[in-house]
Amino acid sequence: MEFIKSSADFDLISFGEVMLRLSAPDKEKISQSETFEKNCGGSEFNVASGAANLGIRAAVVTKLPKNKLGHFISRRIRYGNVSDDYVVWDDTDTKRLGIYYYENGVFPRKSAVVYDRANASVCSLSLSEILDDIYKRTRVFHISSISLALSPMLRETALQMIKLMKANGVAISFDVNYRAALWSEEEARSVVEKIFPMVDILFVSEETSRRMLRRTGTLDEIMKGYADDYGCKIVATTRREVASPTRHNFGSRVYFDGKFYEEEHYKNIEVIDRVGSGDAYVAGVLFAILTGKSVEEAMCYGNALSAIKNTVIGDMSISSIDEVESVIKSHRATGVQDELVR
Numbered sequence: 404m405e406f407i408k409s410s411a412d413f414d415l416i417s418f419g420e421v422m423l424r425l426s427a428p429d430k431e432k433i434s435q436s437e438t439f440e441k442n443c444g445g446s447e448f449n450v451a452s453g454a455a456n457l458g459i460r461a462a463v464v465t466k467l468p469k470n471k472l473g474h475f476i477s478r479r480i481r482y483g484n485v486s487d488d489y490v491v492w493d494d495t496d497t498k499r500l501g502i503y504y505y506e507n508g509v510f511p512r513k514s515a516v517v518y519d520r521a522n523a524s525v526c527s528l529s530l531s532e533i534l535d536d537i538y539k540r541t542r543v544f545h546i547s548s549i550s551l552a553l554s555p556m557l558r559e560t561a562l563q564m565i566k567l568m569k570a571n572g573v574a575i576s577f578d579v580n581y582r583a584a585l586w587s588e589e590e591a592r593s594v595v596e597k598i599f600p601m602v603d604i605l606f607v608s609e610e611t612s613r614r615m616l617r618r619t620g621t622l623d624e625i626m627k628g629y630a631d632d633y634g635c636k637i638v639a640t641t642r643r644e645v646a647s648p649t650r651h652n653f654g655s656r657v658y659f660d661g662k663f664y665e666e667e668h669y670k671n672i673e674v675i676d677r678v679g680s681g682d683a684y685v686a687g688v689l690f691a692i693l694t695g696k697s698v699e700e701a702m703c704y705g706n707a708l709s710a711i712k713n714t715v716i717g718d719m720s721i722s723s724i725d726e727v728e729s730v731i732k733s734h735r736a737t738g739v740q741d742e743l744v745r
Contacts, residue, residue, distance in 0.1 A: 453686025
């Protein structure tokens with residue numbers, strides 16, 4: 404695609420917090436669990452890792468406390484095939500790693516998250532701490548509104564990075580990914596709408612469009628409106644139907660160059676862990692675009708990777724390209740299919 408550089412050291416660099424995830428085992432509630440399973444997570448890192456595991460070169464910009472928790476996260480970043488070239492280390496007396504606690508839901512009890520991320524090290528990340536060669540080293544820069552909500556300093560750093568990336572010909576990928584627990588709809592809308600004119604690839608749910616962004620009309624009118632009003636080149640909207648915490652249908656609709664694309668939804672997905680499935684969708688779409696596939700194909704890769712992620716414990720998508728393409732093939736097939744992959 405003409406708006407994406409043909410080459411750079413990295414295909415994708417993402418920006419955001421990487422947290423410690425502590426999960427209650429099995430289906431226990433946080434309030435009853437006496438042990439927690441340790442992992443890591445963070446929206447933008449999930450995207451970078453998911454795409455990297457499919458075969459592109461990715462890095463993440465974040466700030467970690469220089470202690471054993473930070474070193475655990477650093478190892479998980481490398482485990483996800485993501486470069487830590489732009490990880491900044493915090494050695495101050497107030498250093499800390501953001502944490503979130505997770506419990507799996509079972510109908511009628513919903514899954515739940517408790518955040519403990521205030522004043523994490525990443526909140527103090529400044530532009531001067533980031534190596535200035537970064538703006539010429541990537542084809543796509545990805546960020547979500549979560550990073551804009553965590554602290555005034557992180558927001559300013561993120562905004563400046565977006566501007567500098569754009570000035571250096573880097574395509575901007577933005578996931579609106581609104582979190583009501585982090586900021587109000589009014590504050591989010593005022594910040595996000597200022598970013599839209601710089602965005603090339605936009606990911607936004609219909610609910611966020613209608614509620615936080617106050618867009619009206621049909622879904623197609625809303626999606627086309629982002630392109631007409633702000634110049635966004637690709638607009639993707641995921642469409643999830645939740646029958647219960649453990650049974651979902653999933654698909655998406657994508658707008659590009661005057662056309663809409665959609666395929667049959669993945670139905671009756673057996674959900675093990677839905678956290679990170681939206682990030683997996685973004686990862687699949689960006690991977691496909693960066694490897695020269697059409698927007699319609701990119702939608703299919705995003706749908707498949709998201710569907711698979713729902714069946715995997717943890718935030719990170721760990722699918723290989725072979726697994727994703729096998730799922731896409733099965734999704735399109737008719738008639739009897741093999742029960743096992745062997």
